[in-house]
Amino acid sequence: MPLLDVRDLRVEFPTRHGVLTALHDVSFSVDKGERLGIVGESGAGKSVAAFAILNLLSRPGRITGGRILFEDRDLATLSRADMRAIRGDRISMIFQDPMMTLNPVLTIGTQMVETLKAHRDISDAEARRIAIQRLGEVKIPSPEKRMASYPHELSGGMRQRVVIAIALLTEPALIIADEPTTALDVTIQAEIMSLMLDLCRTHGVGLILITHDLAVVSQVTQRVVVLYAGRVVESGQTARVVQNPVHPYTRGLLSALPGEGEPGARLNQIRGSMPPLTAIPPGCAFHPRCDYAEERCRVGVPPLDVIEDHNVRCTRARELIRGVAA
Amino acid sequence: MAFVAFLIKRLLQAVLVMFVISLIGFSIQDNLGDPLRELVGQSVSEAQREAMRDELGLNDPFLVQYGRFLGKAVQGDLGRSYFFKRPVLDVIGDKFPATADLVLGATLIIVLVSVPLGCWCAIRPRHWLSRIAMGASIIGISIPVFLTAIFLIYLFSVNLGWLASFGRGEHLVEIAPGWTTGFLTLDGLSHLILPSIALSSIMMPLFIRLIRSEMMEILEQDYIKFAWAKGLAARRVWFLHAFKNTLLPVITVGGVQIGTMLAYTILTESVFQWPGLGFMFIEAVTRVDTPLIIGYIIVVGLIFVVTNTVVDLIYTMVNPTVRLMGAAR
Numbered sequence: 001m002p003l004l005d006v007r008d009l010r011v012e013f014p015t016r017h018g019v020l021t022a023l024h025d026v027s028f029s030v031d032k033g034e035r036l037g038i039v040g041e042s043g044a045g046k047s048v049a050a051f052a053i054l055n056l057l058s059r060p061g062r063i064t065g066g067r068i069l070f071e072d073r074d075l076a077t078l079s080r081a082d083m084r085a086i087r088g089d090r091i092s093m094i095f096q097d098p099m100m101t102l103n104p105v106l107t108i109g110t111q112m113v114e115t116l117k118a119h120r121d122i123s124d125a126e127a128r129r130i131a132i133q134r135l136g137e138v139k140i141p142s143p144e145k146r147m148a149s150y151p152h153e154l155s156g157g158m159r160q161r162v163v164i165a166i167a168l169l170t171e172p173a174l175i176i177a178d179e180p181t182t183a184l185d186v187t188i189q190a191e192i193m194s195l196m197l198d199l200c201r202t203h204g205v206g207l208i209l210i211t212h213d214l215a216v217v218s219q220v221t222q223r224v225v226v227l228y229a230g231r232v233v234e235s236g237q238t239a240r241v242v243q244n245p246v247h248p249y250t251r252g253l254l255s256a257l258p259g260e261g262e263p264g265a266r267l268n269q270i271r272g273s274m275p276p277l278t279a280i281p282p283g284c285a286f287h288p289r290c291d292y293a294e295e296r297c298r299v300g301v302p303p304l305d306v307i308e309d310h311n312v313r314c315t316r317a318r319e320l321i322r323g324v325a326a
Numbered sequence: 327m328a329f330v331a332f333l334i335k336r337l338l339q340a341v342l343v344m345f346v347i348s349l350i351g352f353s354i355q356d357n358l359g360d361p362l363r364e365l366v367g368q369s370v371s372e373a374q375r376e377a378m379r380d381e382l383g384l385n386d387p388f389l390v391q392y393g394r395f396l397g398k399a400v401q402g403d404l405g406r407s408y409f410f411k412r413p414v415l416d417v418i419g420d421k422f423p424a425t426a427d428l429v430l431g432a433t434l435i436i437v438l439v440s441v442p443l444g445c446w447c448a449i450r451p452r453h454w455l456s457r458i459a460m461g462a463s464i465i466g467i468s469i470p471v472f473l474t475a476i477f478l479i480y481l482f483s484v485n486l487g488w489l490a491s492f493g494r495g496e497h498l499v500e501i502a503p504g505w506t507t508g509f510l511t512l513d514g515l516s517h518l519i520l521p522s523i524a525l526s527s528i529m530m531p532l533f534i535r536l537i538r539s540e541m542m543e544i545l546e547q548d549y550i551k552f553a554w555a556k557g558l559a560a561r562r563v564w565f566l567h568a569f570k571n572t573l574l575p576v577i578t579v580g581g582v583q584i585g586t587m588l589a590y591t592i593l594t595e596s597v598f599q600w601p602g603l604g605f606m607f608i609e610a611v612t613r614v615d616t617p618l619i620i621g622y623i624i625v626v627g628l629i630f631v632v633t634n635t636v637v638d639l640i641y642t643m644v645n646p647t648v649r650l651m652g653a654a655r
Contacts, residue, residue, distance in 0.1 A: 054555055056551060056554055056555060058546075058551075084557050084558075084559070085557065086557070087554065087555055087556065087557035088555060088556035088557030088558070089557055092555070092556075093552070093555040095548055095551070095552055095555075096548075097548060100547065100548035100549060101548050101549055101552045102549055102552070103549045103552075103553065103567050103570075103571070104549070104571070104646070104647060105570045105571055105574075105644070105645065105646060106566070106567070106570070114556070114558060114562065115556045115557070115558070118556065118557050118558050118559065118562075119557060150646040150647070152646070152647045163552075166556065
C-alpha cells in the first residue's frame, strides 16, 4: 500500500475560451520514505499536480476526476477542515522562491511556532524549542537568534533552509518540493538539495521533487514521472528511465543536459516549445517537436504502455528501442 | 541610532515644508483686497488711511513684511484677526476642538466600516455584499460632500427627526481647558453623527476600494499560499498574514487622506453650521480677514505635516524592512 496513490487525476480550468485540461488522467504513487521526481518543462502541469494534492489549486482550477489516496483517505473529497489538518502536518510543501515564501512582516519564530500550534496542542515554549531544534538541523547558525529575525535579514539560501525547517516541523509523512532550488544561486543549489536529501533520509519522509532538471532527479529520486502537456509520457524507476529513456521527449531532456558533449560544444536542445493549454495539438501532443513523428502520431493520443521495464506513451516506442526509427 | 537620525531628518523636512507654506500663505495677503476698507468706514479720509497703512506696516517691502511675520510666527504670534479683534491663534484655538471632533468622528466611521468591508470584498469578491459595496462605492465617490450632507439632513433630520441638523448641541463636555467634545453626551453625539457621516462619505469608497485591491493582490502572493500549505486556520491567514501586509499601503495613503479630510471640513461645516475651523475660514474669506486666513492656512499646513510625520513613524513600526534601514544588527 503506497503512502500516496494518485490515480487518473484530472484537473481542469474553466475559462472564457472553454475548459482547459491541465492534467489528463495522471497517475503516480509514492511509498513511505520514497522519493519521486516529477519532471517536465514549464507549463507541463508539474506544479498543478503538486497543488492539486494539497487541494490548493488557484482559481478557477479544480479536480474533476480521479483519486488522491493518502493514508487511506481520498484527499480530493476531503472536507475543508480535514484537508487543513493534513496540510502542513502530514504533507508539507516547499515552494520555489524562498524570497517570496516567507511573510515579510512576521518573524521567523512566529511563522514556525504558528505552524506547530495549528496542528499540535502544545505550549509556546515547547513549540519554540522544536522550532529552534529544526533550525539547527537545517544548519542555520545561532538558531535562537534567528527566531527573532525577519525574512529580509536572511539570504536566499538561508530562507530556503528556514522553509525546509518549517516543512519538517511536524514530522510529516510526505514533503512536496516545487523546484526548491531553481531560484537559488548555483553554488547553493547543490548544498540545499543534499541537505533536503539527508533530512528526508534521516526522518524517513517521502518526497515529491518537482523539477525540470533530470540530473537532479537522477541523483535524488528513486522513481520518476515525465510530464508533457498535462500527460505522463514516461514513468518508472529513475535509474531505468535515465539510463534507457524511450520517449523522444525524455531523450531530448536528457541530451539537453550539459556535461555530455565536448567543452564549448553547443548544447542539444529540443526544438520548439511546449504548447500552451489553449493549443494542444491533436494526437500525441509532442509530435510537432518530435524528430520521429509520423502521420499516425497526429491522430489519437497513444496509450501509456508498459515497454520493457517502464511506462511509455509513444506510438513508435518499440521501434525506437530497437533503434530502427530514424 | 538609525531611528534618531530618521527622526531628525523628518523634522528638518517638516520645518522646510512649513517655511514654504508660510511663504505661500503670507504672499496671498496682497491679493485679497484692501484690509483697510474692512477695518474702517467710508468716512475716513485717504490721508488717514495712508497713515494707518504706515502704522500697520502695509507699505513696507514684501520681504520686510514677511520677515516680520515669520519672526513673530515662530514665537506663536500670527497677528490679530481684523474681525474678532483677538490674536489669530486664540480664534483658531477656540474653533479647533469642534473640527477635531468632526475629523475624529469621520475617521472612526471610515476605519470601522472600510476595514471589515474592504477585507470582506477581497476575501469574497463574488459575494452579493461585495458587489453591492463595490457598486455603491462608485456612486459614493462621485457624489459631492455637500449633496450627501443635504440628503442626510433631509432624510434624518427633516423627515425622520432622529438627528440634529446643525451646530454642536448644548451639552458638550470640557475635557481640557477650552477644549470641548461632543463625544461624551447623547446630545453631542446626535449632533456629531450626520456631519461625521457626510465628511466620511467622500473618503469611504476610496478606502474600501484601496483595502480591497491591496488585500486581493496580497492574497495571491506566495507567502499566503505557503500559509495555507502550512495548514493555518483561515482567520489567521486572512487577518494576520494578509491583513498586516495590506496595512502598509493603507497607512501611507490613509495618513495623507486624514489631512485632506481637514480640507473637506470646509464644505461639511458650512452645510451643518458646525462652529469649527472650516466654517471660520469661509467667514474669514467673506470678511477679507487676512490674518485669520493666513493663520488657517498655516495651522492646517502644520496639521498636514504632523500627520504625515506620524504616519511615517507608524509605518516604520509596522514594516520591519523599513525599520532596519541602516541599523546594525
